[in-house]
Amino acid sequence: MFENVLIVEDHESVSISLRKILSELGVSHTDYVSYCDLALTRIRIGLRDKRPFDLLITDLSFAEDQNRQELLGGDALIAAAKKAQPELKILVFSSENRPAVIESLYNRLNIDGFVGKSRQDAQELKQALESLWLNKRYLPAQLRQAIKQKNTHTFTEFDITIITLLSNGTRQKDIPAYLEKNGIKPSGLSSLEKRLNLIKEALNFTKNEQLVAYCKDFGII
Numbered sequence: 005m006f007e008n009v010l011i012v013e014d015h016e017s018v019s020i021s022l023r024k025i026l027s028e029l030g031v032s033h034t035d036y037v038s039y040c041d042l043a044l045t046r047i048r049i050g051l052r053d054k055r056p057f058d059l060l061i062t063d064l065s066f067a068e069d070q071n072r073q074e075l076l077g078g079d080a081l082i083a084a085a086k087k088a089q090p091e092l093k094i095l096v097f098s099s100e101n102r103p104a105v106i107e108s109l110y111n112r113l114n115i116d117g118f119v120g121k122s123r124q125d126a127q128e129l130k131q132a133l134e135s136l137w138l139n140k141r142y143l144p145a146q147l148r149q150a151i152k153q154k155n156t157h158t159f160t161e162f163d164i165t166i167i168t169l170l171s172n173g174t175r176q177k178d179i180p181a182y183l184e185k186n187g188i189k190p191s192g193l194s195s196l197e198k199r200l201n202l203i204k205e206a207l208n209f210t211k212n213e214q215l216v217a218y219c220k221d222f223g224i225i
Contacts (some may be wrong), residue, residue, distance in 0.1 A: 005030040005137055006093075008055060010046055012062040012081065013097070014038040018121075022061060022097070025129050040066065040075035044084050051089060060085055060135065064098040082113045093136050097121065097129065103150035104222040109140070117142030150222075157206040159224055162188065166196060167203075168225045171216045176200070 009031050013019045019036050026034050035057070037043050043062070050056045064078035076083045082094055095117040096109055109115045117132045119125055120140075132142040143151075159167075165188060169179050176196070183191035190196070200212065209215050219225045 005059040006133070007032045008050070008057045009034045009061060010043060010050075010057045011036045011058045012038070012040060012043040012060065014063065016064075018097075021126070025126060026133070029130060029133055038066075039071060039073060040077065040081040041073050043081055044075060044088065047085055047092070056089060057092060059093045059095060059133075060087050061095045061097055064096060069171070075156055079109075079113065082109075082115060086114065093134055095119065095136060095142070097125075101146070103147055106144070106147050107151065108223075110143075111147045118144050118147065119144070119216070120144055149177055157203055159203075159219075163199065164202060164219075164225060166200065167216060167219050170212050171220065171225055176212065 006026075009033060011019055011022050013022065013036070016038075019038075023034050023036065030178055035046060037046060040062075043060070047057060047060070060082075062078045062081055065069060066073075078096065078098070083094075085092055085094065090165060093116045094113075096115055097119050099121040100106060101120055105120050109118060116136050119128050120130050122128075128144070135142040165183075166179055169182060170176065174182065177193065179196055180191050180193045183189070183196070200215070204210065204212075204215055207215065207218060209218065216225075
């Protein structure tokens with residue numbers, strides 16, 4: 005198991021729980037800070053003293069107080085930590101629950117795992133830590149399901165246009181006029197309804213509102 009772990013969390017009770025879980029898994033040393041700037045300093049000191057951290061566990065959001073910070077949040081810390089120590093494994097432990105945001109952490113920041121704060125997060129944390137120790141990425145169940153769902157339909161330019169119009173408050177019955185005016189085909193109401201129904205059926209939605217919310221969450225629109 006990991007030997008040297010850094011926890012970055014501004015809620016002391018959460019940090020205590022994390023350290024308990026790490027101890028149960030046999031982690032020999034944990035360090036804890038509540039500020040991103042200080043976390044980066046600890047990482048650099050670890051490298052300087054040839055006692056680098058094996059794993060960084062960090063939240064994404066941190067409450068502001070009188071201590072001004074250069075690194076404003078977990079995103080900035082992860083990027084800086086990866087730059088300082090590219091091989092450092094990173095596990096995000098956060099209340100963030102939007103699939104698109106979570107997925108972007110893997111794609112944009114190359115994190116190794118994500119666990120959402122929830123009623124049953126202790127068990128999932130253990131699973132994530134064991135996966136990371138075995139050099140495997142850990143994807144939370146809700147993200148795996150969301151990716152699977154997203155892959156059941158390939159959004160066309162036409163789909164994105166009509167869903168964007170719905171998102172902007174355009175009534176479904178008024179969309180054909182916009183499509184015809186802008187030379188977008190098919191522009192008939194019947195074709196529009198069939199396309200929306202096909203998308204909703206593929207994604208297991210029953211309402212346009214659900215489809216719009218889903219597309220916003222995933223950055224499709």
